[in-house]
Structures are given as C-alpha cells and as structure tokens.
Amino acid sequence: MTSVINYLPAKLTNSTLLYATGLTLLTLPPVTYLVSGLYTSRKRHSKLFSKHIADESTSEGKHVVRNMQKDYDLIIVGAGVIGSALAGVIAEKDPSRRICVIERDLSQPDRIIGELLQPGGLAMLDKLNLQHCSEGIDASVVKGYGVFLKGEQLNMHYPENETGDRPTGRGMHYGRFVTKLRENMKQYPQVHVVQGSVKKLLEKDGVTYGATYKDADTQEIKTVTASLTVVANGAGSGFTKAVSGTKPLSRSTFVGLRLNGGNAVLPYPNHGNVFMMHPGPVIAYPTSSQDVRVLIDFPNGTMPPMPQMATYLRDKIAPQFPDDIIRNAFLDAVNEGDIRSVPNREMPAERSRKPGVLLLGDALTTRHPLTGSGMTAGLTDVYHITNALQGADYEDYESIQRRLDVWWKNRNSSMATINILANALYAVFTPAATPDPYVGLLQDAVFSYFKTGGVCVSGPVGLLGGLIKNPYILASHYFAVAFFTVREACRPLPTPWSFYASYRAIKCAVGIVFPLMAEERILRPLIPTGFFNRDEMRYGTKALNKLSRSS
Missing domain, CATH: 3.50.50.60 (FAD/NAD(P)-binding domain)
Structure with missing residues (x-):
C-alpha cells in the first residue's frame, strides 16, 4: 500500500484514497473475476501462443557439435x-x-x-x-508528449533526473x-x-x-x-x-505518412503528439529538422483497402486533427501518395x-x-x-545457460514494464480494439489523472520514456487510474448506475492488465501464467476467433 501512495500527489493522499485504492487493489480484482466467471485455469489460446519449447538436445549431440x-x-x-x-x-x-x-x-x-x-x-x-x-x-530532440482527447489537450514533459535536468529522446x-x-x-x-x-x-x-x-x-x-x-x-x-x-499476433495495422515542415507543423513541437481519434490513436513526432512521421492505427477489422486509403484519410482522419496547420500538412502528404502500412504485433x-x-x-x-x-x-x-x-x-552449453539465466533475471523487470505499459495503453486508448463499452470511462480517467499533475504526470511519462523500469510502480499508477474511474463515475452523487459503472470499469481494467502481468510473470503467486487468458477476457470468445482469423 505504501508503494501506491508514494507515487500519488500529496493532495490526494488522504484516508479516503488510502482506503479506496487499497480496496481496488486487494478486493475488487478477485471479486470481479469470481463474479464474472473469468477467473479460469485454462491455458493460453492455442491459436495465439504455442507451448514453450524445452531443451531437447542430447549429450551425444552436444559432444559432436562441441568438437x-x-x-x-x-x-x-x-x-x-x-x-x-x-x-x-x-x-x-x-x-x-x-x-x-x-x-x-x-x-x-x-x-x-x-x-x-x-x-x-x-x-x-x-x-x-x-x-x-x-x-x-539530423535527429530531432523529443521532450515529451502532447495528448489530445475530446477537444482537450495536455502537454507532458519527461521528468527531471537526480541532477534536475530533463532527459530527452530522439526522433x-x-x-x-x-x-x-x-x-x-x-x-x-x-x-x-x-x-x-x-x-x-x-x-x-x-x-x-x-x-x-x-x-x-x-x-x-x-x-x-x-x-x-x-x-x-x-x-x-x-x-x-x-x-x-x-x-506474434497482429492486433492492428499502422498506416504511415511523412509530413514536410518538421516541428513547425506539430501542435507541440519536439514532442510526440498523440491524437485520440476514431477508429484508433494517431501519433505524430519529428524525425528530422524537415520531417514528421504520422502513424494512424487501424484495429483489426477497421482498416479500409489500400486503394481506398487516400480517400479515407482525406475524408475521415484529416477532419479530426485539432488545427489547420497539421491538417493541411497531413492532406499534402496524402496527396503525394506515399502511403504505407505495417502490421502491429504483440x-x-x-x-x-x-x-x-x-x-x-x-x-x-x-x-x-x-x-x-x-x-x-x-x-x-x-x-x-x-x-x-x-x-x-x-x-560450454551448461555455462551459457547459467549466464542466460542471469540475463533473463536482469532483463525481466525492464521488459515487463515496457510490454505491459504498451499493450495496456493501447487497449485503453483504442475502444475499437477493446469492445467493452466501459473502456471509455478508463480513457477519460487516464486524461483526468494526467491533468492532476505532479507524479500523476511524471510517473506515467517516466514509464513511457523508459526511465522508470519497475512494473509495480506501473501497477500502482494503473490502479490509481482505476480509482479515478470510480471517483468520476460517482460524481456528483453515487447512484445505483454509478456503482454498476464502477464495477464494469474495474472489471475492464483488471481484464486488460492482469493477463499482461501474467504473461510477463509478475506477481506469479497471485497471477499465475496459466490462469488468465487475456484474449478471451478482453475480447470474448467470438470476437477472439474473428481476431485470430483476421491476423
């Protein structure tokens, strides 16, 4: 519980938040699964991930190859x-x-x-x-993120390090x-x-x-x-x-264009600009002094055929940009015709x-x-x-395996944080890829959490920037967002609907993150790998079968 409170702003660390966040972390997840019937002992969906391949070598084979x-x-x-x-x-x-x-x-x-x-x-x-x-x-300095959602926008910088400097990335x-x-x-x-x-x-x-x-x-x-x-x-x-x-399983496709004009066409120069659009998020960031990369995400089943892509981008995506400068640069890039796509894999x-x-x-x-x-x-x-x-x-194969065990142990925390964050954020920010009507509450709560400022910004952006590599800090922020969902749903006064909406939002949140934690072997005694099938939990069996066929 202390680890949760350490990463929340001081004005929120009162007895109510202590109780509510503790209840969220310790009680609601298992209750959610027991009630919904999703707490299963089935293994992963066989179409998605095959079984682990063990060492099937022989002593004779090792001897022959070694010599x-x-x-x-x-x-x-x-x-x-x-x-x-x-x-x-x-x-x-x-x-x-x-x-x-x-x-x-x-x-x-x-x-x-x-x-x-x-x-x-x-x-x-x-x-x-x-x-x-x-x-x-000619790499471009990247200082943080600009996020756009439902007419609102937020500028978030990478957090300061121990010396008071702000680290930067590169496009x-x-x-x-x-x-x-x-x-x-x-x-x-x-x-x-x-x-x-x-x-x-x-x-x-x-x-x-x-x-x-x-x-x-x-x-x-x-x-x-x-x-x-x-x-x-x-x-x-x-x-x-x-x-x-x-x-790997492909859950969506990026369609990419390169815009002329560099940072001058971005609402937030020298930042990754993230636009919450339909059907998926759109990302724009500088890749040189003259260029900006734009990536449009299409969840499986939402992408138009490539021969019709230019028309779709012009008619459906361009109007969703918040200002004329980037919109016009985007339209110019569409008209130039260099439109390419790549599957996004997990x-x-x-x-x-x-x-x-x-x-x-x-x-x-x-x-x-x-x-x-x-x-x-x-x-x-x-x-x-x-x-x-x-x-x-x-x-010396036995010695190499022992060394690789050390590598695996050292990499686990960093990789788990990166993978869980990327896949969980995508699920929350892309309602079309997570067909749960209550994921929108989570999306609004994330934005409200960011607007709170303090460590509600520095923590998540530090995680995004690869500066914080602790999956438990990630979990703390994630479930603090879940608390924000409950708080927002119960405003101005709690009602039966708000309690039901809170339950559904928590169920959606846990259904997204617990299977990801299981895959990355985080909290293994509490979240065993074989107990959570994230694909059936997130999509439902019918939607999963359709998703598997489309990939």
Missing part, C-alpha cells in the same frame, strides 16, 4: 538496430571473437516505425558506447540510424558482414551450430557454422516459433533453452508500438546479454 571445427564464434541473423548494435558491442568488448552477420538487404532501410528512441533507450545507447550513432543523422530516420550502427560494426576486422537470406538453422540432436543462407550476389546456398547463433531479424522472423515456441517473451541459439529483439518479444519503446527494449537486452556473455566459452 566440430567452426567457421565463427558467433553468427548474428539480421543487421537491424539490435543485430548491428550487438555485433559492434561484442567486437569492442572481446576482439578475439570471430563474428558473422547475415543481413537480407544491406542497403539503407526505409521503414515507417522504429523512428522514436525514448530517453531510456538513448541512455542505454550511451552505456553501450554507441551514442555517436545517433549523432550526425530519427530509421535507415540513417541503422546505417551508422552498421558502419560502427564494420570497423572491426573480426566482424564479417554478408548479404543473404537465411534459409534454416543447422541442428544436430537438438543443438544449433550454424545456418544456411542464399548469397545475394551469387544466388548460391552457403553454409556457415558457429558456436552460438543469435536470431535478431525482427518480429516477422521465421525462426521464432522453432526456437521458443511462440508466434508477443510475450519465452525463455528458450535450446543450446547454441538465442533470440533477441523483436524476434524474442514485441509489443504494440504505440509507446515507441521497441528500440529501448532491444538495446536494453543488448546491454544485459553482452554483460552476461562476456568472457564466456560459447561451446
């Missing part, structure tokens, strides 16, 4: 942000490592997501000695950033970079020892072997399910114990990109995994 002559110590599949950063950091820390990086396309990539680096990610880049890679690419062109990271790893002579498509991972009795790939220049199928293979080729990786038994991490192979980045876990936290999550993993593996014998 093979290998081409490299390490193979990295994918040279995006995570793969390139990993290669550069390991090469710097241990010059004796022979590293092979295999990338499908080494030309400068051009993506519509992965262009916002939160302050926590920028700090992690500094810890990895890679901050120079974010410089010289950047993804391709320019990746190119700098690739240039950094290529400076090390022990790093061999090849362009090709990896076709399969090589295994012997359950032990991975390399990969085959199709060389982009010769079109030949080639084999390369190594003591350890790291798969870091993104959320669409074809190897994720084989290694960890999981697969996937909790599963710890694979298959020897010789490791997943990293979005190939391991991904969350809705609404919060722009993907690079922060990936770079945090790079930091922890390079520390865990430093000086290791990659062919």
Whole structure:
C-alpha cells in the first residue's frame, strides 16, 4: 500500500484514497473475476501462443557439435538496430571473437516505425558506447508528449533526473540510424558482414551450430557454422516459433505518412503528439529538422483497402486533427501518395533453452508500438546479454545457460514494464480494439489523472520514456487510474448506475492488465501464467476467433 501512495500527489493522499485504492487493489480484482466467471485455469489460446519449447538436445549431440571445427564464434541473423548494435558491442568488448552477420538487404532501410528512441533507450545507447550513432543523422530532440482527447489537450514533459535536468529522446530516420550502427560494426576486422537470406538453422540432436543462407550476389546456398547463433531479424522472423515456441499476433495495422515542415507543423513541437481519434490513436513526432512521421492505427477489422486509403484519410482522419496547420500538412502528404502500412504485433517473451541459439529483439518479444519503446527494449537486452556473455566459452552449453539465466533475471523487470505499459495503453486508448463499452470511462480517467499533475504526470511519462523500469510502480499508477474511474463515475452523487459503472470499469481494467502481468510473470503467486487468458477476457470468445482469423 505504501508503494501506491508514494507515487500519488500529496493532495490526494488522504484516508479516503488510502482506503479506496487499497480496496481496488486487494478486493475488487478477485471479486470481479469470481463474479464474472473469468477467473479460469485454462491455458493460453492455442491459436495465439504455442507451448514453450524445452531443451531437447542430447549429450551425444552436444559432444559432436562441441568438437566440430567452426567457421565463427558467433553468427548474428539480421543487421537491424539490435543485430548491428550487438555485433559492434561484442567486437569492442572481446576482439578475439570471430563474428558473422547475415543481413537480407544491406542497403539503407526505409521503414515507417522504429523512428522514436525514448530517453531510456538513448541512455542505454550511451552505456553501450554507441551514442555517436545517433549523432550526425539530423535527429530531432523529443521532450515529451502532447495528448489530445475530446477537444482537450495536455502537454507532458519527461521528468527531471537526480541532477534536475530533463532527459530527452530522439526522433530519427530509421535507415540513417541503422546505417551508422552498421558502419560502427564494420570497423572491426573480426566482424564479417554478408548479404543473404537465411534459409534454416543447422541442428544436430537438438543443438544449433550454424545456418544456411542464399548469397545475394551469387544466388548460391552457403553454409556457415558457429558456436552460438543469435536470431535478431525482427518480429516477422521465421525462426521464432522453432526456437521458443511462440508466434506474434497482429492486433492492428499502422498506416504511415511523412509530413514536410518538421516541428513547425506539430501542435507541440519536439514532442510526440498523440491524437485520440476514431477508429484508433494517431501519433505524430519529428524525425528530422524537415520531417514528421504520422502513424494512424487501424484495429483489426477497421482498416479500409489500400486503394481506398487516400480517400479515407482525406475524408475521415484529416477532419479530426485539432488545427489547420497539421491538417493541411497531413492532406499534402496524402496527396503525394506515399502511403504505407505495417502490421502491429504483440508477443510475450519465452525463455528458450535450446543450446547454441538465442533470440533477441523483436524476434524474442514485441509489443504494440504505440509507446515507441521497441528500440529501448532491444538495446536494453543488448546491454544485459553482452554483460552476461562476456568472457564466456560459447561451446560450454551448461555455462551459457547459467549466464542466460542471469540475463533473463536482469532483463525481466525492464521488459515487463515496457510490454505491459504498451499493450495496456493501447487497449485503453483504442475502444475499437477493446469492445467493452466501459473502456471509455478508463480513457477519460487516464486524461483526468494526467491533468492532476505532479507524479500523476511524471510517473506515467517516466514509464513511457523508459526511465522508470519497475512494473509495480506501473501497477500502482494503473490502479490509481482505476480509482479515478470510480471517483468520476460517482460524481456528483453515487447512484445505483454509478456503482454498476464502477464495477464494469474495474472489471475492464483488471481484464486488460492482469493477463499482461501474467504473461510477463509478475506477481506469479497471485497471477499465475496459466490462469488468465487475456484474449478471451478482453475480447470474448467470438470476437477472439474473428481476431485470430483476421491476423
């Protein structure tokens, strides 16, 4: 209870709030489930997440692979942000490592997501000695968020650090950033970079020892072997399910445009601007001194066909912008016609114990990109995994697993906070993706909570920025918002309807966050992983089946 009150403003810490928040946290969630019949012991929906794959290797297989002559110590599949950063950091820390990086396309990539680096990610880049890679690419400083909901707007800055300074993030062109990271790893002579498509991972009795790939220049199928293979080729990786038994689920699609004019067209310059629109939120943030990225979220089942997209954006989305400056820039971008889309995926991490192979980045876990936290999550993993593996014998599989256990423990708090926050915020901010009529009460309560100021802003924005990495602080703020929902519903006087609305709003809130906490293994004795099926709870069985078919 003390942890909850520590992150609420002083003017709210009275006996009423103590009692109400304690009641919300300790009583209403289990009561909600017992009454609604959603407190189940069923496992996850089989169409969404497969079972965990354990170590099925044999002692003979490990012995044979260990005695093979290998081409490299390490193979990295994918040279995006995570793969390139990993290669550069390991090469710097241990010059004796022979590293092979295999990338499908080494030309400068051009993506519509992965262009916002939160302050926590920028700090992690500094810890990895890679901050120079974010410089010289015309990146734009990002100071916080501007939020727009139902005619109201709110400006929120990243919170001050211990020295009184306000950390900042960076909006950047993804391709320019990746190119700098690739240039950094290529400076090390022990790093061999090849362009090709990896076709399969090589295994012997359950032990991975390399990969085959199709060389982009010769079109030949080639084999390369190594003591350890790291798969870091993104959320669409074809190897994720084989290694960890999981697969991502697409719940929505981002449609992206690039606006001319830079910060001058944004209502809040040098901020991420979030517009609560229909059917989903719209995000706009600067990616250079001249450009602004706009992403329009379409929950599954709401997106028009791409040939009709320009008309839809012009007629339905543009009128919802709050001022003419960004609206006109948006219409100009629509008329230019460079409209692209990308599916938004969610996937909790599963710890694979298959020897010789490791997943990293979005190939391991991904969350809705609404919060722009993907690079922060990936770079945090790079930091922890390079520390865990430093000086290791990659062919001592038992020692490697013990080191990976340390990595998994160190990463858990940060990753759980990032994933829960992103997926929970998306559910609250997108009523079309969460067909519960009372989610609107939660959305209004979030905005009211932000307007309270103090730690009601600094806490959530610190979480968004990757500066606060404690999932229990996240839970404290989340259920404080639930209390705000009850307070708003009972104004000016409590009525039978307000009590019912409060119950439904709490039920919706718990139905969103408890399964996410279960997936991330938070409070495991109280929220066991197999007891909460978030998909049936959030959507209902019929809606879930439709969602699974559409993805």
